[in-house]
Amino acid sequence: MDYSNIIDLLYLVSIIVFIIGLKGLSHPESARKGNQVAALGMGMAIVISLFAPETGDNNYLWIIGAMLVGGGIGLTSAKKVAMTKMPEMVSLFNGLGGACAMLIGIAEFGNLPAGTEMMSGAVLTNIFAMFVGAVSLTGSLVAYGKLNGSLRDNFTLPAPQIINIASLLGVIALSVMIMTQPELNMALVYALLGLSLFYGIAFVTPIGGGDMPVVISLLNSVTGIGATGAGLIYGNNIMIIGGILVGASGIILTVMMCEAMNRSLVNVLVGNLGASGGGSGSDREEIVKEVNVSDLAIQLKYADKVTIVPGYGLAVAQAQHICHEIENALEDEGVEVRYAIHPVAGRMPGHMNVLLAESDVSYDKLLELEPANDSFPSTDVVLVIGANDVVNPSAKDDTSSPIYGMPILDVEMAKNVVVFKRGMSTGYAGVQNPLFFGDKTKMLFGDAKASLGKLKDEIANA
Amino acid sequence: MEQIINFLDDNTLAMLSLLVLSSFLGMEIIGKVPTVLHTPLMSGANAISGVVVIGAIILIRRADATDYLTLVLGFIGIALAMINVVGGFAVTNRMLDMFKKKERKN
Numbered sequence: 001m002d003y004s005n006i007i008d009l010l011y012l013v014s015i016i017v018f019i020i021g022l023k024g025l026s027h028p029e030s031a032r033k034g035n036q037v038a039a040l041g042m043g044m045a046i047v048i049s050l051f052a053p054e055t056g057d058n059n060y061l062w063i064i065g066a067m068l069v070g071g072g073i074g075l076t077s078a079k080k081v082a083m084t085k086m087p088e089m090v091s092l093f094n095g096l097g098g099a100c101a102m103l104i105g106i107a108e109f110g111n112l113p114a115g116t117e118m119m120s121g122a123v124l125t126n127i128f129a130m131f132v133g134a135v136s137l138t139g140s141l142v143a144y145g146k147l148n149g150s151l152r153d154n155f156t157l158p159a160p161q162i163i164n165i166a167s168l169l170g171v172i173a174l175s176v177m178i179m180t181q182p183e184l185n186m187a188l189v190y191a192l193l194g195l196s197l198f199y200g201i202a203f204v205t206p207i208g209g210g211d212m213p214v215v216i217s218l219l220n221s222v223t224g225i226g227a228t229g230a231g232l233i234y235g236n237n238i239m240i241i242g243g244i245l246v247g248a249s250g251i252i253l254t255v256m257m258c259e260a261m262n263r264s265l266v267n268v269l270v271g272n273l274g275a276s277g278g279g280s281g282s283d284r285e286e287i288v289k290e291v292n293v294s295d296l297a298i299q300l301k302y303a304d305k306v307t308i309v310p311g312y313g314l315a316v317a318q319a320q321h322i323c324h325e326i327e328n329a330l331e332d333e334g335v336e337v338r339y340a341i342h343p344v345a346g347r348m349p350g351h352m353n354v355l356l357a358e359s360d361v362s363y364d365k366l367l368e369l370e371p372a373n374d375s376f377p378s379t380d381v382v383l384v385i386g387a388n389d390v391v392n393p394s395a396k397d398d399t400s401s402p403i404y405g406m407p408i409l410d411v412e413m414a415k416n417v418v419v420f421k422r423g424m425s426t427g428y429a430g431v432q433n434p435l436f437f438g439d440k441t442k443m444l445f446g447d448a449k450a451s452l453g454k455l456k457d458e459i460a461n462a
Numbered sequence: 463m464e465q466i467i468n469f470l471d472d473n474t475l476a477m478l479s480l481l482v483l484s485s486f487l488g489m490e491i492i493g494k495v496p497t498v499l500h501t502p503l504m505s506g507a508n509a510i511s512g513v514v515v516i517g518a519i520i521l522i523r524r525a526d527a528t529d530y531l532t533l534v535l536g537f538i539g540i541a542l543a544m545i546n547v548v549g550g551f552a553v554t555n556r557m558l559d560m561f562k563k564k565e566r567k568n
Contacts, residue, residue: 018510019491025506025554026495032558039551042513049516056524059533063522066537070544077545078552090505090554093546097512100543104517107535111525121474133514194483220508227514232477234520240477241484242513248488249507253500260497263557341497349500357560368497 007052011238014048015410018242022249068262071308084315087347089218091143098136101226102193105130108233109189111462119179122233127175129229130189131196136223138200143215146208147347160206161296162272167199214257214347218265221250238242260343262405265355291418291442293451297458303380304334307372309409310356312346313386314420317448320359323385326452327361329459338365340372340382340409369407376413384411384435385420386448392433403431417441420448502557509550515543 050063051394052204060385074093081089105126116122145151157163178185207215226247231239263440276373300306308327319422327337339361345352353366365379367375376382384391393400394409417440424436435441444451495503518539525532 018493022507022510023491025503026492026499028499030497031502031561033549034556035554035558037504038506038510039555042510042547045513046519047518049519050523054520054523056522057527059522059525062520062533062537063540064538066518067544068520071542071548073541073567074545074547074549075552078549078556081553083557086501086505086553088507089549090501091484091504091551093553097508097514098544099511100514100539100546101541103542104514104521107521107532107539109532110523133508149488157542203473207497217504221512223508223514224511227511227517228481230514231516235473235519236479236516236520237480239513239516240480242510244481244484245488245491246507246511248485250504251491252489252492253495253504253507256495257500266474296558348504350497351501353498354560356499363498363561366498390542409520439486461565 003139008237010047010048011236014041015238015241016043017044017237018245022245025106042310045242048238049236059198059255064351076148083229083355084312084318085148086146086351086354087213088144090348091140091147091219094216095137095140095144095218097223098140099147099217100133100134100194101129101223101230102133102137104230104233105133106189107192109184109395110188112184114386115181116184118181123179124175124230125269127192127438128191129226129233130173132176132222132226132229133139134193134196135200135203136219136226138197139215139219140200140224142201142204143219145387146204157202157205158327160202163202164199164206166215167195169200170195171199211261212438213344213351213448214254214265214268216348217250217254217257221247224248224250257344257349260407262407288424289400289438293444293454294458294462296418296444297455297462298457300330300335300381301333301459301462303335304380304381305338306330306383306393307338307340307367307374307375307379307411307414309340309342309382309384309387309411310345310352311385311387311390311393312352313388314427314448315352315355315386316345319385319449319452320355320361322362322449322452322456324356324359325457326459327365329456333459338367338372338375340367340375340411341369342409344368345387345390367417369409371409373413376410378413381413381416381418382414383418383420385452387431388421389431391435392431393438394431394433395437398434411435412438415440418444419446420446420451422447498561502554505550505557508552509547509554512543512547512550515540518543540564 015071018038019037020210021034021041024030024037033087070257108126204215224243228240258268330337341352343349389403391409391411395406398404418438518536522536
């Protein structure tokens with residue numbers, strides 16, 4: 001009896017479960033369930049692949065051992081990771097998936113039967129899986145390093161564009177060479193592997209600053225395509241479809257992120273935001289006005305409407321919780337408190353929403369970019385806490401600024417702006433911010449958490 | 463030309479159709495996602511790309527019990543991809559749990 005049709009049918013069921021899960025993940029009310037459904041689909045697919053008839057020695061001990069090791073590490077790191085470190089975690093996980101596709105490509109080269117025709121689909125899919133997997137691996141590792149600060153953000157290779165194009169051409173040349181040899185030449189395969197690994201590095205290093213989220217999303221998509229490549233090796237439908245679903249949806253998500261920053265994908269990949277020094281500056285007088293905590297406490301208590309603009313600095317200082325306490329204290333005084341969330345606040349789109357949710361801030365208090373900008377003219381005080389680039393007015397009017405054209409939270413439309421900041425350093429994009437020198441702006445220097453703590457006490461006492 | 467025709471046997475064409483249709487499906491599924499879900503969606507999709515683990519499982523199952531090179535490569539492959547799968551789904555669940563907590567309160 002031929003079981004392969006039954007296996008394919010079972011795979012089809014798990015594909016449908018995947019699709020339902022992914023669909024669920026893209027709507028707020030069903031996201032949690034969608035994730036669980038997708039996980040269920042994955043579990044089903046893995047079980048099917050374990051029991052589908054195969055012709056080898058099965059080697060189940062190896063498989064179970066590896067699954068326990070990987071699953072254990074994955075589960076512990078998922079439980080332990082701080083929410084602020086989420087972008088790093090996603091890029092690291094992503095690189096591991098890519099590594100798996102790469103390893104499959106390498107192993108299957110070794111497994112090609114002697115006398116295999118080199119100019120064949122089998123060899124081409126091996127090359128493809130190995131190349132895409134390798135790019136995803138090293139690219140994700142570079143992204144990980146840049147995000148957690150172990151690689152300098154403006155770390156680049158000399159003449160990155162030329163190196164990029166040259167190594168890509170090298171990859172194509174080596175692939176052609178492998179396929180036109182009379183028999184398998186492993187030396188060429190290893191050369192291709194090395195160059196692919198290098199290309200991943202060369203591809204990601206020129207990108208930095210606020211563009212990192214876009215790169216992570218793009219690499220996510222690349223790993224999906226790598227899974228598809230590995231699936232083509234085995235003619236395995238669930239890998240092909242699962243991989244391409246991630247590949248295609250990842251591209252859409254990447255483009256949506258670029259739109260949120262008002263940039264094109266090409267501009268992100270080729271443009272060099274992170275490394276540039278900043279625009280020519282503005283003609284504003286460079287004098288900053290400071291405010292003290294007790295004055296601010298009184299100003300807030302007598303305000304009608306206060307909006308908080310949180311940035312990554314808030315999360316790093318672990319000040320979300322105390323921020324939420326201030327929100328409660330002010331609401332008790334009859335002040336309306338809202339949060340204005342820029343689409344790329346934090347280190348990933350939507351990252352700030354996760355961080356605020358973690359500290360119990362109610363979902364309906366979060367305003368997205370447009371409603372927030374509409375509400376600023378009627379807002380008495382805006383508190384900018386640990387945010388910088390997303391409130392930088394030079395994105396509107398300074399054509400020489402590297403962030404020119406990015407939609408910003410236009411906090412200067414409010415009656416007063418108070419910026420919580422450690423010092424006068426520039427933001428993640430490395431650009432000076434004329435907001436700090438604006439007429440309505442006052443600065444509150446110091447650690448965000450410490451300042452907010454004092455502010456909370458003053459509000460209670462005042 | 464003959465070689466190109468060799469590439470395009472029935473199986474390859476079926477695969478190709480599958481690829482094209484699935485990519486359209488992938489693009490359609492996402493549609494308009496609110497910013498609040500970008501991070502969980504990315505992380506969930508990331509876990510799904512760990513489906514590549516199945517390739518490593520097939521690799522090991524087809525190997526001879528004495529083919530240690532393949533077994534070791536496959537072992538590493540499965541372990542790494544499982545980190546991606548289990549870690550990815552678990553961390554996404556953790557993030558989305560935080561949103562759920564809010565809804566109950568309101």
